[in-house]
Amino acid sequence: MCGIVGYSGPNNSVGPIIEGLSRLEYRGYDSAGICLKINNELQILKKEGKLDNLKSLIQEKKPFSHIGIGHTRWATHGAVTADNAHPHGNELFAVVHNGIIENAGALKKELQKEGFEFKSQTDSEVFLVLLTKFFKESKNVLSSISKAFSTITGNSAFVIIEKQSDKLYCLKRSAPLVVGDNKETREAFVSSDPFALVGFAPRIYFPEDSVICESSVNSSEVTIKFYELNLTPSNRYKIQGNAMSVDITSKGPYEHFMLKEIHEQPYLVEKLAAYYIKDEGRKILDQLVNFKTDCWHITACGTAWHAGLVIKNYLEQINRQRASVEIASEFRYKNPIINQKEIGLFISQSGETADTLACQELCKESGISSFAIVNVEGSTLYRNSDKNFLIHAGIEIGVASTKAFTLQVLTGYLMSRSMKSSLDDPKLFIELKLLSTRISELCSESDKIKKIAEKIYHQKGFIFTGRGKYFPIALEGALKLKEIAYVHAEGYAAGELKHGPIALIDEEIVNIAIIGPELFEKTISNIEEVKARRGKIVVIGPDHNAEIEHLSDAYLGLNFEGLNDLSPLYVNVALQLLSYHIAYLKGTDIDKPRNLAKSVTVE
Ligand code: F6R
Secondary structure: OOEEEEEEOOOOOHHHHHHHHHHOHHHOOOEEEEEEEEOOEEEEEEEEOOHHHHHHHHHHHOOOOOEEEEEEEOOOOOOOOOOOOOOEEOOOEEEEEEEOOOOHHHHHHHHHHOOOOOOOOOOHHHHHHHHHHHHHHHOOHHHHHHHHHHHOOOOEEEEEEEOOOOOEEEEEEOOOOEEEEEOOOOEEEEEOOHHHHOOOOOEEEEEOOOOEEEEEEOOOOEEEEEEOOOOOEOOOEEEEEOOOOHHHHOOOOOOOHHHHHHHOHHHHHHHHHHHHHOOOHHHHHHOOOOOOOOOEEEEEOHHHHHHHHHHHHHHHHOOOOOEEEEEHHHHOOOOOOOOOOOEEEEEEOOOOOHHHHHHHHHHHHOOOEEEEEEOOOOOHHHHHOOEEEEOOOOOOOOOOOOHHHHHHHHHHHHHHHHHHOOOOOHHHHHHHHHHHHHHHHHHHOHHHHHHHHHHHOOOOEEEEEEOHHHHHHHHHHHHHHHHHHOOEEEEEEHHHHHHOHHHHOOOOEEEEEEOOOOOHHHHHHHHHHHHOOOOEEEEEEEOOOHHHHHHOOEEEEEOOOOOHHHHHHHHHHHHHHHHHHHHHHHOOOOOOOOOOOOOOOOO
């Protein structure tokens, strides 16, 4: 979603702001802007489209300013135009915003009646106008920020600069926002993501909700102050070092981050296995020995929800414990039945997904413990959980999630195994090592998958099918393809095809059929039905099988031997590569697909 970067210090703010926004580009956006205080005026430059458009404008104007705020916008209220791009500013303040002001419509009407004018169609400008109105009444910046923030509803983060000082102000409600400083260089920063501040701010502050942060820099020091909304000093924030390195932003030898991240999986699988079985992570899993709950309420969105579906199978099949998996945006509004001996399990790469966070809140209010399978340490989900199971995927830059899915499922698998029997079982480590090897083999045979992609990339629609433990993989395969190749793709349980979707089948449709060694004959019958209706058949199934060879238009043979419960992950990597090659042939923007955002911080 929207990216935010702010700077105050002795240098030209343009450099760190633009560098920070470039690092956040992967999250998805459709316009960009910057506000700089120059000669005591707030000057705003905004452009529709890619950050490069804004960079060209900056190149032309060559502005210099010691304080500024920048923003990449992912449109919610109002079309993608330069007017609607952030920052929004007037003669007193400039504001950038991430999130949604839910009561913006009503507030705007009232403010218009009072004579205030609006330059954009955004909800964000409502905050600017409220702030201005309260400031004109009180002449006090902090109290005006507090009052404006208390007037709006919904989840949001704001950064504010003002004409009369060189201070950066920010605050948030259930939206990501961090503050950073560098005491040596006397610089202060604000961002929606600590990643934007890597190499700039060695120290990161994580303010809690509704805490106003005021950063100021003078010739001898940088000062960061925190206030409650009643303007008393606040200690509701955490401090952490920023240990990330800038190198992680490189694609290495790969053409896309997505491909790089697919290829990182063999190494990451082994690293995660070592962490949870042999190293520090073992202490965390050992706490689960003999752990039982009446029901696991798993909630997540998108790919993470698919990971939840695989994990549910583990909890039910390995542990015989009940698990419900729900899409977070559904769970939060369904008045769910939650009993005291149950557990909330939240799965999220970013740890900032608004709907997943709302489910966590709901479970906490119901008095049950909250566990998280999460990638970003220090994220809101991480901070609000009773127990965290980190997936250690490193930063995932490709908008379409690949390695995070694999490691989410693997973490769930290890949790499930630790509840069942000792993790010292040498077979477990061998099984995980085998998964890593098989994924590595798949990556090195990527050309084979590319050849399949060449046969089918021009087809009109794709139906992914799988049974049992491969059904979630069919859903995930279809999601990946539609995200990055912009083609219609759906995932179905193989047995469900004849209950409706089969009406879609003709020669323009491809059935990507996942066939595991289990329920083999039944799944073969399903593809016979598709073939009889002239659909194209691509099978991902056990290798060296003459029957499949005969039935399919293209066939990727896999070696399932010894993978047992981990085979869905193996198959999924084949589908990740297939989607990648199809998208490549179609020439789409693979790392930053249109309309998508990496971390969905609004409902
Ligand atoms: C798909 C994808 C999304 C995310 C979803 C949840 O490739 O990346 O479907 O999985 O938006 O995001 P997180 O895991 O950050 O909560």
